[in-house]
Amino acid sequence: MIDWDIVAELMAAVGPAEMAEVVTLFLDDTDAAVRALAPDxxxxxxLHYLKGSATTMGFRDFLDLxxxxEIAASHGRVVDxxxxxxxxxxxxxxxxxGLPARLPDLPAAAVR
Known part of the structure; x- marks a missing residue:
């Protein structure tokens, strides 16, 4: 479901403090975008935006869906x-x- 290697690579690239901010922003922005999904x-x-977000944070199953x-929508088909x-x-x-076990150096405030 989650590609933890992608998450670990991002953590290694930005460090614990920045990763906490990235996680918070990702969850807030993606939560809002998912709530706002509307066919009209x-x-x-x-869907393209959400696909990019899912790629960045390793949400494999969500990325696939x-x-x-996105392909269905581009062909005018109904999207569930x-x-x-x-x-x-x-x-x-x-x-x-999974965050606390996978990224123990991540500040607890990021995990909510």
Missing amino acids: RDLEAQ CSTA IDALRACYARSRAAFVE
Whole structure:
């Protein structure tokens, strides 16, 4: 579900303090973008944004679903927004639960 190697690489690149900020911004921005998903608001662009976010933080399953949905939206097909939201919720929970063990140097404030 989460590609922890990507998360570890990002942590190594930016350090614990910056990673805490990256995690907080990622979760806040992605939470808001997932809540705002709507087929009448350029869904393809919304999905492209979420796909990029998922790539950056290693949300593998969510990335795959966003990629498939983006292609569907580009062809005018119906996208299951509820499935996207559910996948993100599962991915987010796994991420937040796994952070303390995977990145013990990460400040606790980032994990919420």
